[in-house]
Amino acid sequence: MDLTYSLIAVIGTLVVSFMVSLFLPGIERKFIHARIQQRVGPPITSPGIMAPIKFFFKQTINPESPMPRLYNALPLISLIVVIILLLFLIPQMYFLGALASIIAIVGFLKVEEVMYMFMGSLSKSVLSVRMPFPDMAKGAKHPETPRSFVEELSSLRAFRLIAFGSFPIYIALFVSVAKTGSLYLSDIIAYQQIHGPILFSLAGVMGAVVFFIGYMILLNEYPFSILKAKPDVIEGPYLEYASKYRAYVYLTRGFLMFVLATLFATLFLGIAPNIMNINFIITLIVALLFPMIMAVMSAFSPVFTYKQFYPTVAAVSILGVLAIVAALL
Amino acid sequence: MSLKSYSRGRAIHVMLVYTGGCNGCDIEIVNCILSPKFDAEQYKVFLTWNPREADVLVVTGPVTKHNEKPLREIYKAIPEPKAVVAAGACALMGGVYKNCHGDIPSEEIAGPVDQIIPVDAKVPGCAVRPQDIVAGLVSALPLLLNAD
Amino acid sequence: MDDNKQNRKVIEAEVPMGPVHPAALEPYRLRLFVEDEIVRDAEMTVGVNHRGVERIMEGLPVEKANSLTEKICGICSNSHIWNSCRTAEIALDIEVPERAIYIRIIMEELERLHSHMLYLAHGCEVLGHETFSMRLFYIRETVMDLLGMIGGNRVQYGSAVLGGVRPRCELDEMRLQKITEGMDLLEEKISAFADRFVSDPMVMSRITGVGLISQKDALRLACTGPTLRATGVANDLRTVMFEYDPFDFDVITQDDGDVKSQLLMRVFENFEAIKIIRQAVRDLPEGPITNRSWEMKDVPLTKSYIEVPRGTLYHSYALEDGRVRNCVIRTPSMANIGAMQYACIGHHITDAQLSIVQCDPCFTCTDRAIEIINI
Numbered sequence: 001m002d003l004t005y006s007l008i009a010v011i012g013t014l015v016v017s018f019m020v021s022l023f024l025p026g027i028e029r030k031f032i033h034a035r036i037q038q039r040v041g042p043p044i045t046s047p048g049i050m051a052p053i054k055f056f057f058k059q060t061i062n063p064e065s066p067m068p069r070l071y072n073a074l075p076l077i078s079l080i081v082v083i084i085l086l087l088f089l090i091p092q093m094y095f096l097g098a099l100a101s102i103i104a105i106v107g108f109l110k111v112e113e114v115m116y117m118f119m120g121s122l123s124k125s126v127l128s129v130r131m132p133f134p135d136m137a138k139g140a141k142h143p144e145t146p147r148s149f150v151e152e153l154s155s156l157r158a159f160r161l162i163a164f165g166s167f168p169i170y171i172a173l174f175v176s177v178a179k180t181g182s183l184y185l186s187d188i189i190a191y192q193q194i195h196g197p198i199l200f201s202l203a204g205v206m207g208a209v210v211f212f213i214g215y216m217i218l219l220n221e222y223p224f225s226i227l228k229a230k231p232d233v234i235e236g237p238y239l240e241y242a243s244k245y246r247a248y249v250y251l252t253r254g255f256l257m258f259v260l261a262t263l264f265a266t267l268f269l270g271i272a273p274n275i276m277n278i279n280f281i282i283t284l285i286v287a288l289l290f291p292m293i294m295a296v297m298s299a300f301s302p303v304f305t306y307k308q309f310y311p312t313v314a315a316v317s318i319l320g321v322l323a324i325v326a327a328l329l
Numbered sequence: 330m331s332l333k334s335y336s337r338g339r340a341i342h343v344m345l346v347y348t349g350g351c352n353g354c355d356i357e358i359v360n361c362i363l364s365p366k367f368d369a370e371q372y373k374v375f376l377t378w379n380p381r382e383a384d385v386l387v388v389t390g391p392v393t394k395h396n397e398k399p400l401r402e403i404y405k406a407i408p409e410p411k412a413v414v415a416a417g418a419c420a421l422m423g424g425v426y427k428n429c430h431g432d433i434p435s436e437e438i439a440g441p442v443d444q445i446i447p448v449d450a451k452v453p454g455c456a457v458r459p460q461d462i463v464a465g466l467v468s469a470l471p472l473l474l475n476a477d
Numbered sequence: 478m479d480d481n482k483q484n485r486k487v488i489e490a491e492v493p494m495g496p497v498h499p500a501a502l503e504p505y506r507l508r509l510f511v512e513d514e515i516v517r518d519a520e521m522t523v524g525v526n527h528r529g530v531e532r533i534m535e536g537l538p539v540e541k542a543n544s545l546t547e548k549i550c551g552i553c554s555n556s557h558i559w560n561s562c563r564t565a566e567i568a569l570d571i572e573v574p575e576r577a578i579y580i581r582i583i584m585e586e587l588e589r590l591h592s593h594m595l596y597l598a599h600g601c602e603v604l605g606h607e608t609f610s611m612r613l614f615y616i617r618e619t620v621m622d623l624l625g626m627i628g629g630n631r632v633q634y635g636s637a638v639l640g641g642v643r644p645r646c647e648l649d650e651m652r653l654q655k656i657t658e659g660m661d662l663l664e665e666k667i668s669a670f671a672d673r674f675v676s677d678p679m680v681m682s683r684i685t686g687v688g689l690i691s692q693k694d695a696l697r698l699a700c701t702g703p704t705l706r707a708t709g710v711a712n713d714l715r716t717v718m719f720e721y722d723p724f725d726f727d728v729i730t731q732d733d734g735d736v737k738s739q740l741l742m743r744v745f746e747n748f749e750a751i752k753i754i755r756q757a758v759r760d761l762p763e764g765p766i767t768n769r770s771w772e773m774k775d776v777p778l779t780k781s782y783i784e785v786p787r788g789t790l791y792h793s794y795a796l797e798d799g800r801v802r803n804c805v806i807r808t809p810s811m812a813n814i815g816a817m818q819y820a821c822i823g824h825h826i827t828d829a830q831l832s833i834v835q836c837d838p839c840f841t842c843t844d845r846a847i848e849i850i851n852i
Contacts, residue, residue: 029370037611039365043339046373050339054384057333059409063381126380126406128493132398133522135493135506141520142510148490153514153826222605223679231500231603231830232492235379242381242408301679303605305825306514308682346497347504349526352841353551353632355502356595360621363602364614378499395525396504399496425548426528430536437529456551456632 005276006092012275013090014083020284021258022048024291025250032295048254055247063240064124071122075241075248078115081108082252086259091272094186101183102173105263109169109218112256113162116227119237120155127234154236157226160306161217164313165224169214169260171320175207176267178327185266192270198327199268206323208268212293213316215260219253221294223301226309257294261287334474337384337410341374341466341473344383344407348400348442350390350424353456354417358387361459372463380406384473385466388442389457391419391426397439404446410476412469415442416462418455489513492826496525500603500830503840509821509829516829519818526844531804534794539565539773540639542801546792549806550842551632552595555581555588556785557806559637560792566639568779568796571771575762577641578720580648583656583757584627584636585785586750590663591620592786593743593750596837600740603834604683609674616666623659626652641767653758660751660758671744684736688820688832691734698815702788704836707742708734714784723760724753739835773799785809787837808842 026044034041065071085108087093094100124130128150136143177183179198180191198204217224228236238249262273265286271279304312330338343362347355362369362376369376377383380403392400404413418424420442429435442448449472452465489512496504506522530549534542546561547554559581566573598613621631627646628634636646648656674680690700695708705712706729713728715721729745731738773796780793788809795802817836821829 033607034368034370037365037608038615039368039611040371041368042370042373042375046340047375050336050373051342051375053332053336054340057336061381061408126402127378127497130402131493131496131506132402133395133493133496133506135508135520135522137522141508141518142491145489145491145510148492150492150494152490153492153511156514222607225605226827229605229827230378231605232494232826234499235382239379240381246382299608300677301606302601302683303827304679305683305827307825308679347502349504349528349844350841351548351551351554351633352503352839353554356551357632359502360614360617363598363607363611364618365611366615366618378497391528393525393528395527396496399504403497425545426530426533429529429533435529435533437527456630458631 009092009274009276010087010090013273013280014086016275017086017258017262017273018255020287021254022251024048024254024257024287027288028291028295032292033299036296036299048250052247052250055242055250056244058243060243063242064126064130065122065240066124067122071119071240072245074115074119074122075245075252078112079248079252079255081111082255082259084108086262086273089185089259089262089266089273091186091189091274094184097184100185102177102185103183106170106173109166110162113158113166113218116158116237117155117162120151120158120227123151123237123240124149125151125239127239150233151237151239154227154233157233158237161227165217165309166214167313168210168316168320169218171317171324172207172211172214173267175203175210175320175323175327178324179203185272188267189270189272197269201327203323203327204268206319206326208264210316210320210323211264211268212290213312215264215290216294216297217313218260219257219294222298223304224309225303226305229303231303257291258287261290264290337473338470339373341385341470342377342383343369343374343385343387343466344377344380344403345387345389346400346403348388348390348396348420349393350417350419354389354419354454357456357459358389358416358462361462364459367459367463369463372467374463374466381408383407383411385412385414385469387414387416387462387466388446389417389420391423391438392440392442392445393437394439397445400445410473412449412472413442413446414450414452414465414469415448416452416454416457416465418453421451421453424455501833501838502599503838505840507833509826511826514826516821516824516826519821519829521814521818521833523814523840523843526841528844531806531845534801534804536800536802538799539796539801542794542804543637543639544635546806547633547635550808550839552592552839553588553785553787553790553842554633555584555636556783556790557792558635559585560781560783560785560790562637562639563783564779564781564792564794565796567781568776569771569774571640572768574641574765574768576764577766577768579757579761580642580646580766581637582720582724583648583754584624584634584646586754586757587620587624587627589750589786590747591617591624593747594620596743597740600736600831600834603831604680606680609680612670616663616670619659619663619666623656626655638767640769640771641765644766647766648761653761656754656758660754664748664751667744667747671741674744675741681737684740684831686735687824687828688736688739688835689734690816690820694819695734695816698819699812700788700816700836701809701812702784702786702837703742703746704739704788704813704816707731707739714782714789718783724756726753736831736835778803787839787842788812806845808839808845810837810839810843811845813837814843
């Protein structure tokens, strides 16, 4: 009986989360971007649900890549990692011990980031070097220079994101650790059930701001979208994905939006995603609020270059460190 | 209507390729998609710059010699089902640039778009109006919806 | 040119872009030579748009040739047809009625407005600021509606003909009223947008100090138009054109020569254009709009320069049996292309496209047959 209950809770939570996450890109586009840009905007189902379904029905082509199968497998791996991430946040899975801890979450988020790097270096799109154009004519400048695809550029940027860009979100994760003194999610939630949510303390507020910036960076949303900035790298790592693999890319993005917001609710509000608990509504509200605030920010900002990116990340990281100090005091 | 057709009708990704027209059509098409006044997104038309994502290729311009191969490559990169919309007088028949004098063809032009890639819908006009572009996309839709 | 800046050995990689690329709406090939994502050298290959309009014009009757020049560029179509007519009018000593000149100037300044708005919108799009870009496109619709009302078409309006303007472009009371209302609306919207634009810290930090062209370099690279004026050189052909004599306007200059001053330059020029249109509407003289009493004769090479939204436009041709011979067209974007290559050197690769866009490229204008002697 107990096992059945847990099973229903876990599967139910996953399914409901997935359903909700499908609507997030549509909400972002229709209710925030379009409203700010004073236009009607697409139907709410179009960007999140209908576009992936449409891509499932497209012809499967071989991508231009040195390792086409690996390249095509990457978005699926990405999606699975995000699902696993949500799985370990569900309270019924806390018996797994070390896997349901901050360390495991950090690890899975890292995997998510490393994917971008592989995608970038494996994609060889038609839009840069392979474009047949007689530009290496006699008299061309620097003919001996090695030529690189624009995706390689975005692969380099993914490398930098791993190196420094994802600082804020990891620091924010450890705010709650510093506050509760435990790495385990079960302990963090138990602490908050006794002492009230971490969010309603000084450290919690600072941590929430840092978490939010980290959330935007991890999702590559404007202004932090150096990975897939339109002015130079077009779509970056995703350039060669077509048909169902592109559908996975779409689904992963919506799901990651949801899961990171759930992570926030778990760590800062003490509410684990569990369909059997009435507090799941709060998780859903957080999951809706996060993309909406992010959409407002992204609608009003240009894409950053390193000149703006480094100081922002540095300032936010310092704020995060201060939050940890405040949590320890 | 099957889910396949329904989903195809609800999310149409459009890619633009300019092949050496006069910019008039190009701006009107960008206007059609970016301007809140026309806002093609409300008709479920999304702008993309990646052939792998695109469903409909909108081509303007008379296709100059330099642009012939890139156009073919981009057409090849779009996965099936796909449709091509040729927009503007130049894309339909070469416009004023097609012939030097009388019937002497110009050396610079590789021909109107339908000599390079198959064209499914033609949008006339010099320059095309944003409303006509949306109408042209709609007229190419049955092809996408009924494809396998 | 600064030898250290351009001639040092490029070591890392070349990133080619185009001819299909979202930042450059028009087709051209850009090769960026980068070192740790900093652009060390750039090469632009134009020629994709070359359709040989001059070649097609060769031997056409002058009226036909005039309307063909309009198809050179969809952004500054009126400038081309005006200058082509002006060349023939200078050659054949045709006296253009004053009312026609005023209407031509109204069209030209409306075109300047829409060209500059497009420039700003494109600039914001390349910045990655979709919202600003859309707002600018929305403001621009006012101008497009006015142009559509006067010329009957939103892009190629063909207002100028030999000896005046097309009868379709006659301005009656209702049209003048609409232009006045449109100008009021535009001034309000553009100033509101400009206030919002300059008070945005993120946008300002992206565009300040990027794409620098010093005044010395701008003169040496033979820049023209707003690109040159944004570096502090008060060079505007409108001050010497007799058509603009009755109008009171300022030549706007900016000091810095970076993307910020280039963008603000266009905003201020928009206000000057609105000022000129208001004066033209207020003082519009009565009388005919075409002068048909002229005779065709053979004339040697005649040239005409006018100031168009992007700079100085040059047309020259000879007339033989009423047909055009030896046509040469030199467009302002052609002159600015050196500055485009130069401006992106030393900046981050994301800023490179922005540095090119700041010079207001129009590659359909640019692709003329030219001979580069020595820069």
